[in-house]
Amino acid sequence: MTIDPRELRNAFGSFATGVTVVTSLGADGALLGMTVNSFSSVSLDPPLVLFNVDRRTLSLPALEAAGCFAINVLSADQEELSNRFARPSGDKWSGVDYETWETGCPILPGTLASFDCRTWHTYDGGDHVIFVGEVQQMSLNADPDPLLFFRGKYDRLATKDHES
Ligand SMILES: Cc1cc2nc3c(=O)[nH]c(=O)nc-3n(C[C@H](O)[C@H](O)[C@H](O)COP(=O)(O)O)c2cc1C
Numbered sequence: 001m002t003i004d005p006r007e008l009r010n011a012f013g014s015f016a017t018g019v020t021v022v023t024s025l026g027a028d029g030a031l032l033g034m035t036v037n038s039f040s041s042v043s044l045d046p047p048l049v050l051f052n053v054d055r056r057t058l059s060l061p062a063l064e065a066a067g068c069f070a071i072n073v074l075s076a077d078q079e080e081l082s083n084r085f086a087r088p089s090g091d092k093w094s095g096v097d098y099e100t101w102e103t104g105c106p107i108l109p110g111t112l113a114s115f116d117c118r119t120w121h122t123y124d125g126g127d128h129v130i131f132v133g134e135v136q137q138m139s140l141n142a143d144p145d146p147l148l149f150f151r152g153k154y155d156r157l158a159t160k161d162h163e164s
Pocket of ligand 1: 019033034035036037038039051052053054056057058059060082085086087088089149
């Protein structure tokens with residue numbers, strides 16, 4: 001079967017996901033951030049997570065050199081943050097609030113969960129690089145609804161209000 005790249009992309013996009021911002025720290029202390037929906041949990045013991053980075057991503061060399069990253073799982077009202085970190089731009093971080101934990105990678109407030117990680121391993125993933133990280137510290141907030149991504153568009157959970 002010949003796989004048409006456009007159709008393949010559409011088929012991949014039919015898997016509904018949450019949305020995260022992956023952050024890290026450049027060697028010069030520069031803040032790095034990119035929107036990522038390829039996040040997945042991997043292992044409970046040890047606690048491992050993964051995400052995939054397109055080899056064309058400007059932040060990739062700095063992310064590989066950093067040795068750490070943080071995953072910030074966005075809430076439904078953080079769509080603006082997702083858009084901000086999905087564009088190559090020098091001032092992605094202007095006016096963005098954050099704190100730092102164990103690794104020093106930026107942790108965004110108001111998320112559903114954040115995972116502060118040390119890079120465990122990177123793997124060849126074709127035109128992407130697969131990052132696996134070991135969770136050093138985490139937070140969990142059960143209250144907010146998640147921001148969702150499906151077929152190239154943001155979406156939200158259908159709440160009971162919407163169903164009635
Ligand atoms: C919802 C959403 C999910 C994304 N997921 C990924 C992803 O998993 N991996 C990836 O490499 N780029 C992903 N992107 C694209 C990057 O966020 C975008 O290319 C970003 O500008 C890369 O950072 P850079 O400025 O360092 O190049 C996603 C974009 C959006 C809007």
